[in-house]
Amino acid sequence: MRKLPILLCLALPLFADEPRLTFDNRPMGSIAKPLVLRSYLPDPGLEDSVFSQHDHARKVSKYNPGLGSDVPGEIQPVPGLAAAIGVNFGPSLSYVFDTTECRLLYTWQGGFVDMTPYWGDPDKGSRVSFDYVPRLVGTLFWQASGPDPIELDGKSIQQLGPRVFTGYRLENDTPIFEFATGSTRFTLSITPSNKPLSCDLTLTSSSAAALSWRGIDSPPATGKLTVTLVGSDLSKFQGYQRDNKITTASAAAGETLFNQYGCAACHSIDGSKSHGPSVGKLAGHPVEIEGLDQPVLADRAYLLESIKAPNAKIVKGYPPNYMPPFGLPEAEYDSLILYIQSLDKPE
Numbered sequence: 001m002r003k004l005p006i007l008l009c010l011a012l013p014l015f016a017d018e019p020r021l022t023f024d025n026r027p028m029g030s031i032a033k034p035l036v037l038r039s040y041l042p043d044p045g046l047e048d049s050v051f052s053q054h055d056h057a058r059k060v061s062k063y064n065p066g067l068g069s070d071v072p073g074e075i076q077p078v079p080g081l082a083a084a085i086g087v088n089f090g091p092s093l094s095y096v097f098d099t100t101e102c103r104l105l106y107t108w109q110g111g112f113v114d115m116t117p118y119w120g121d122p123d124k125g126s127r128v129s130f131d132y133v134p135r136l137v138g139t140l141f142w143q144a145s146g147p148d149p150i151e152l153d154g155k156s157i158q159q160l161g162p163r164v165f166t167g168y169r170l171e172n173d174t175p176i177f178e179f180a181t182g183s184t185r186f187t188l189s190i191t192p193s194n195k196p197l198s199c200d201l202t203l204t205s206s207s208a209a210a211l212s213w214r215g216i217d218s219p220p221a222t223g224k225l226t227v228t229l230v231g232s233d234l235s236k237f238q239g240y241q242r243d244n245k246i247t248t249a250s251a252a253a254g255e256t257l258f259n260q261y262g263c264a265a266c267h268s269i270d271g272s273k274s275h276g277p278s279v280g281k282l283a284g285h286p287v288e289i290e291g292l293d294q295p296v297l298a299d300r301a302y303l304l305e306s307i308k309a310p311n312a313k314i315v316k317g318y319p320p321n322y323m324p325p326f327g328l329p330e331a332e333y334d335s336l337i338l339y340i341q342s343l344d345k346p347e
């Protein structure tokens with residue numbers, strides 16, 4: 001029996017037809033019911049200054065649980081964020097909130113995390129390694145830098161003293177984080193926005209001082225501030241890099257890859273609309289493209305371009321910058337294309 005972290009077991013019931021959380025078969029959250037994950041989370045390269053309240057990837061003293069104290073020697077901590085909470089609303093938004101720093105660390109879109117090293121391959125069932133740190137999947141669009149961006153009367157709350165996390169509650173399944181500096185209490189909730197590469201922030205404070213978020217231009221507010229955090233395409237992540245060892249392309253291999261790479265989270269094969277268009281009955285059919293008068297034929301070249309460089313042609317009615325580009329070995333591209341082509345066999 002594999003050892004599964006208890007929280008993950010409880011949080012992730014397996015419903016076969018739900019979008020996937022990872023490249024294996026855990027479901028993602030949704031806008032109506034976000035998924036809250038308390039686990040190690042990856043560090044996309046945050047600067048040390050963000051971590052004013054804890055040691056960031058620095059060596060720490062060895063601890064002996066038997067003695068209950070530190071012993072001589074140092075260890076390199078796990079290269080992940082330990083006291084963080086990851087939240088996923090499906091492909092529209094994921095973020096990490098750090099409970100030690102009491103601040104939003106980073107936000108991304110298009111996927112969530114890939115825990116393959118820890119969970120192992122669903123087909124083979126064994127763990128790849130004791131690698132607890134999941135890999136990001138999707139487009140990183142904002143990350144924290146400098147002092148805490150929450151300001152009272154124009155001053156970062158970091159200057160007001162230590163920030164203390166007091167917990168989070170769920171309101172309509174959406175987490176609301178609660179923390180304090182001195183006697184001032186704050187709450188923060190982060191939700192998907194309808195603008196691209198952005199999210200909405202709702203911040204409250206118990207203080208009468210003007211509340212603002214550094215870098216976001218908005219009229220000063222007292223008690224409650226609602227703003228949109230607009231980011232930009234910082235980098236793309238495709239999860240755990242695996243070596244599939246596919247030497248001969250085939251539709252069967254393509255089907256496996258389609259699930260493994262999370263394509264199925266955004267594309268149905270039965271014609272139904274999802275985050276992306278269905279890839280059933282796509283191959284060989286005309287596709288309406290944004291900005292083009294004439295439809296384009298979904299031939300091999302079109303399918304290849306759609307996977308390699310999704311922004312080259314945007315299917316009418318769908319957002320740009322939503323599908324991450326996939327850089328894959330040739331045999332994997334070919335397999336995915338053969339699979340998509342196999343979905344349009346005449347009955």
Ligand code: HEC
Nearest residue numbers: 091110261263266276277287306310313314315318322323
């Ligand atoms: C996060 C969601 C997401 C993921 C993951 C994703 N796609 Fe997409 N895909 C989209 C969206 C949205 C579009 C439409 C916009 C565009 O043209 O880029 C699209 C477009 C496409 C198209 C063109 C469809 C058409 O009707 O012309 C193909 C083919 C495609 N994706 C294949 C794939 C494959 C194969 C994978 C996995 C390797 C994948 N996608 C992963 C969201 C996604």
